[in-house]
Amino acid sequence: MDRTITYKEASEDISGIITKTGWKYYAVLTLMAVSAVSFLFLPWAYQIYSGQGVTGLNAPVFWGLYLVNFIYWVGIAHAGTLISAMLYITQTPWRRAIARGAETMTFFALFLVSLFIFVHMGRPWNFYWTMPYPNQRQIWTNFTSPITFDVFAIGTYTTSSIVFLFFGMIPDLASLSHTATGWRKRLYTALSFGWRGTDRQWHLQAKACMFFGAFIMPLVVSVHSVVSWDFALSVVPGYAKTVFAPYFVTGALLSGFAGVLLMLSIMREAYPVMKKYVTAYHYDKVTIFVVVLSLIWSYLTLMEVVTGLYANTSQEIEHLKYKLAISPFSYLFALMIFSNSVLPLLYIFKKLRNSFFGRFIIPVFVLIGMWLERFLIVPNSLSRKFLPWMWHDYSPTWVEYSIPIGALFFFISMFMVFIKVFPIIAIFEVKEDIGIPMRKSH
Amino acid sequence: MKYFIAYVSVAVITFALGYKAYGLYFSDLSPVQPIPFSHKIHAGTNKIPCMYCHIYAEKSRHAGVPNVKRCMGCHSIIKTDSPLIQKLASYWEKKEPIPWVKVYNLPDHVYFPHKRHVKAGVPCQRCHGDVANMDRITREVVPFGLPYGMVSPLKMGWCIECHNNEAQKYIGTPVKNGTDCWTCHK
Amino acid sequence: MAGFLERITERWKVYREPGFFKKLDHKWTMVIDLDKCNGCGACVLACYAENNLPVVGKDECAMSRAFSWLRIERYIDGEYPDVKVKFIPVMCQHCSKAPCETGCPVYATYHNQDGLNVQVYNRCVGTFTCATYCPYDVRRFNWRSYKFEQPLDHQLNPDVTVREMGVMEKCTFCIQRIRAAKDKAKDEGRTVQDGEVLPACVQSCPTGAMIFGDLLDPNSKAAKLAKSPRRYRLLEELNADPSVIYLKRVMKEGPSKHG
């Protein structure tokens, strides 16, 4: 971190991201919003109107692209909380400039997660039946169901992430409320809850953050392992694997870190002022994490295949054959291995870390590779279930392709709106990073 | 903040009242019948037992409405000069059933046998209210001149409540498998 | 206080017991003699008629969304002239340890005191979990709202709901017939007798390959047949404990006569 930046400069730079808006921003936002409506909401309305029949789902492949994207976005959501929670507990200095961005990503990724649950369901208007609440029917939810686990885990995760994100933002909002005008001033004043920055408040804030971190870190592990139990608790070959919980968690973190890298790179291009705060130093640190996670992921992928082979039941073998040896999927598998195991290793070269290749290309490949991982697990295992009479090849329809793409546009447009309202870099943490002004330098 | 709370509470109260009002006034709880048949006269004043007309109640799932012949059985002699009875007679002459409007409607996915309940000794009034004092069959309860609630809400929790607790009054135990979904759903 | 605790521990023991129902009222089971099955498909048709199954039409059928709760799987062994064809009717196996039942978050599928694996259509929210977990792939989903056009709606069975779009369904062992039989038995103050309940498929089977009965009644035809040495159950290694029992087809070794 550049120690010559003054506090005032930092404040102005970061509030500048919020207030200085050019025509390009509006152009891109309009484009994104229009795409989101036309790719996501209109097809979704069509699907709700005419039923799940418009998808390519079929017996026995009942879990298709929607569920793939559901898991994928849960995964993307993971890095944000991990960066902010785990690195907060260990007081790692490089988290400060990037944590807020990562948390924001988590927040909106979780938004998409709930969206995909709704898209996936046959009768989304009855969604509230999965919530345990006292009702006149006197019937509750089934606590042995992994879907109920999901409801609890993702509900907790969403709540905690929102709390963590907005809690960390209180000092910044208070600081912004002094310079802002109009509706912003009212919003910031309301959301800063009377924060003044007294020593007592700072002290309690640090302690509370520590507790949040301590709670959220195990939550990160639990959420994706719960999601993995949606699969691992079944008997389907390719799903029923004990390695799934760590496998999913690692994969989630890998894709999440790649997502953070890509998001930071794009933000830096869009707002050059961010280059002052997110520097080569941060890329160094995050990419090391990507390398480590990629190595763990590679090991677990190997184990997933090997445990299937060692089980040596005809169903497992059939499933592995389908996944590894049949034409489209074998290429996808190769692409997945290439982009998740091979490409991230290039980060070992220090020069690559902060190059265009390292900032954009590798993260994009990792994100695609992680999507493929979920794709190769979810519908593929169902295509070759037990009874050969029912074997069925899954081919998604345009609705299933369109909705996830539209969801991505929706994610981007929400993110763009967010950065115009809330500071995307934590102002006080950046100031902390710059150093506290002392007369006697030591 | 004060305004916010005020707005929210007004919205919530309006919604609750509206919901209640919708249930009471806009869903048809006391439909107009083609012939203004009075249960008060038949079941109240003249004390005709329910099963005399609703003959299927103890034999089948449906209580059933009496056929026109049963009406005419009495009304070919009694009060033949009344215009309403003449309307009834016109149905009889045309050989047409009277298009009675069903008041107690259960959704398609509910299996409700009248037989089991009548045989268990549940009085008709338990669910249908004090029919003997109703001119027109209604599901509303009107305690102080104000429609206040429903005779029976016909909701799942209401059924379960009786199966679990109140049934003991009639058969001595809770209903066997009374909370099994397929006891009532189909 | 001590009494209270005792009561609690007593209830706890009951509710901790696997399966919960120590004594099932019945354990309905179906025995399918594959030696007798000739794959005619009468059972499939009967099922369509009895359970208000929609006919999905050409396009949906082409996407293999045919709605039959009961399907006849054909497996062909060997090359032409030396061919052996095997049929196996597969419907919901009503597993005692059904994988699908754990999956449902809203209890739309559960186990009842008749040993049946039950699906409550109007509780279903359509998460697809049950169908995914089912190793036999017998669950069918209402992909669209299928209409019964005039005059087809006249043949609908009033004892079975017409399912809505977005709802999972499956074979119920014609639970409406079981219920009717139990109802009649209750009126007459007796228990259900063997042969009183006939699911539509069993009733329509021309060769009598399917036998339906109560496994808990040792004198029932099904219970006797279930002890046959030819007995096996589908995918028994998954430990789902299915209620449908197949009797193995005995085939001659070597080339078949008819080719």
Add this chain to the structure above:
Amino acid sequence: MDNSLLGIFQYVDDLLAAAEKCKKSGYGITIISPVPLVHEIEHTFGESKNPVKYFTGLGAITGYLFGTLFAITTSILYVLPRSGRPIIAIPPILLISYETTILLGVLFTLMGFIVLALAPSFKAKEYDVGLAIDSFGLLVDGVRENKFGDIEKVMREYGANEVKRIEKK
């Protein structure tokens, strides 16, 4: 009437020295800063109490008990057996209570923070815009009218750029 005095400093070590001096004289002090000075303050004044942890602990325990009891009671309230599993199945209960422990722990911590740190200052006035951006403030409470001069002098001595009088209404 007790009034307060706000000194605005540019450097933290100046501020801390002045604060130490004022505290020794028996005044209540509050340090207002745009960045957390937790370590520096602890270094000067020793570790302060952390009452949030009681809320956190309470929340976690409540959450655990709530999750366990909730899962058990709701399974008993409407008994529907599934998959040959016991009605009260233990692994899901552990999982549900794990999640509720975290959920209520987080929510109680947030509540504790709001009650302890934010609620007392809901009505307090902001003293200087700079305090939220790049300067550090030392707020000395309970100063008598006749002592203003002394305190101001101390602050100036330690390098305060500006000293303001805040009069309570």
